[in-house]
Amino acid sequence: MSISLSTVPEAVMESEPKERRYLIRRPKALQYFHNGQLKKAAEKERVAGRFELFFELLSNFADHLTEEPSGAKLLVFILVFTPAWHAWADAKENANNYYNDDILQRCAILWIMALLILYGNNANYVAEDIKALRATVAAYQCIWFTQLSFFFMYSVASHHHQTQNRIYAGLIFLGLFIWAPLYVEEVSHGAKIGIAFAAIIWEEVSYVVGFSPIVANMMGLEFSTAVDIGHEDDRYTAFTIVVLGESTYAILAGSPAEGGLTTRLLRAVWTLVIAFCFNSMYVFTDGAIENDHPIRRSVWTAFPWLLIHLPMSAGLLIGGHVSAYGTNHLMESGHRWLWGGGLGVGMLCMWVLAQLFLDCDPPGKLLLPKQL
Structure with a gap:
């Protein structure tokens, strides 16, 4: 009995499960710990290219610094680059835990990048123009509100990261108010610099507290992030x-x-x-x-x-x-x-x-x- 080679690929293709596509998909944790044991969901390969577009929107920060090198310009670079990095890191965190690749997640990425265009076009002038400062802070707060909304939505849709997602979203929500004094023109430049550094440190600490396994163990969580x-x-x-x-x-x-x-x-x-x-x-x-x-x-x-x-x-x-x-x-x-x-x-x-x-x-x- 012989088998035609031309029919083998068709048979193999028929036996392989077909990939499903979703317009809107319920978020599913791709990896998590259950009582200390790592669990991973079977998922297709996740690609990074879409998220590295974030960086292309931020490279002008270094261009502006190179044109007029000074200590003041370097300080501005640090204060505007770090929040933009946080925006990328949170988008990466969402994709790492929930790669739905549905219309909601794609629109969220596009929306955040649109806000980064507003952020990037004004951030270099925050020390010179109060309107540019307000536009920069407003864009960044909108980015964070979008991110924490998705973290809260994921905590409702999936119980695997529920507690830690809500802790992180709550801490980030509180952090939004730290940026508020930067809208006030009467606040001195020195005070605004201190406030910006305090907000940046708060965001770093929030990330460590929200997703640290030490905190998860202290709370005795059955499910935690991985x-x-x-x-x-x-x-x-x-x-x-x-x-x-x-x-x-x-x-x-x-x-x-x-x-x-x-x-x-x-x-x-x-x-x-x-x-x-x-x-x-x-x-x-x-x-x-x-x-x-x-x-x-x-x-x-x-x-x-x-x-x-x-x-x-x-x-x-x-x-x-x-x-x-x-x-x-x-x-x-x-x-x-x-x-x-x-x-x-x-x-x-x-x-x-x-x-x-x-x-x-x-x-x-x-x-x-x-x-x-």
């Missing part, structure tokens, strides 16, 4: 590649190194070398052949691994943009400080990331050990 390490790694890797890619884009846009073998071409190549080396260092982490990821090791390595990406991305973004700027411009003292400081912060953060991994290679496996 992290898909592979998905989380993909998200941060994609974002880091986009950060480094901004500097390589800048050495091509407008042909700053035109004219053949010139000094400008050499500077552009060195900018590429810098981005390539940082990308290699990030991808190879601690250099071990076998290691334990910080998220898998313990909560004391997981949260530092998650949070350290913020200063690392900010530093690499600044350093990369200044490197590209130097291709066609003469660097002043302020540019050199930003260039060295940005890349230095990025390098230090990568060293910390490498230390958070647990090297599982036997002694003598590699030519040089992780710790010299």
Whole structure:
């Protein structure tokens, strides 16, 4: 008895379950802990590309800083980049826990990116124009209100992350009021800077409190949140590649190194070398052949691994943009400080990331050990 090869693919295709598509889908937790045991739902592969569009809306922050390097501009960059990072991180958190890919989730992502356009077009002028400051704060508060609304909706639709989602949504709701004094023109610039830093710290603490397994254990929760390490790694890797890619884009846009073998071409190549080396260092982490990821090791390595990406991305973004700027411009003292400081912060953060991994290679496996 013979079987035609041409019929095999059809038979295989008929035996495979067909993917269902939803207009509106009830949120389902993709991974969670049940009495300390990790449970994962069978889901299709989640892709990161849609969320890295967030970064393309934010790259002008570094451009503005590069054009007029100063301590005041650097402070503004920190205060506007960090909230934008939080917006991306929360969108990533939602996708990590509930990748519905339905019309509601897609519209929410589009709505948040539209708000980021408003945010990004006004954020660079918050120190100069009260209207720009109010527009920036209003856009950011709308972003957070959208995010916490989805966290609360997920807590109603699915019981697996119910308590922690509500705690986090409640803390973020309270944090919205911290930003309110920035609308008042009579409040001094120094006070507004302090308020902005307080709000940023509140958001960082809210994330740790809301999703920490320590808090979940203290409350005796039967169900608690879990992290898909592979998905989380993909998200941060994609974002880091986009950060480094901004500097390589800048050495091509407008042909700053035109004219053949010139000094400008050499500077552009060195900018590429810098981005390539940082990308290699990030991808190879601690250099071990076998290691334990910080998220898998313990909560004391997981949260530092998650949070350290913020200063690392900010530093690499600044350093990369200044490197590209130097291709066609003469660097002043302020540019050199930003260039060295940005890349230095990025390098230090990568060293910390490498230390958070647990090297599982036997002694003598590699030519040089992780710790010299």
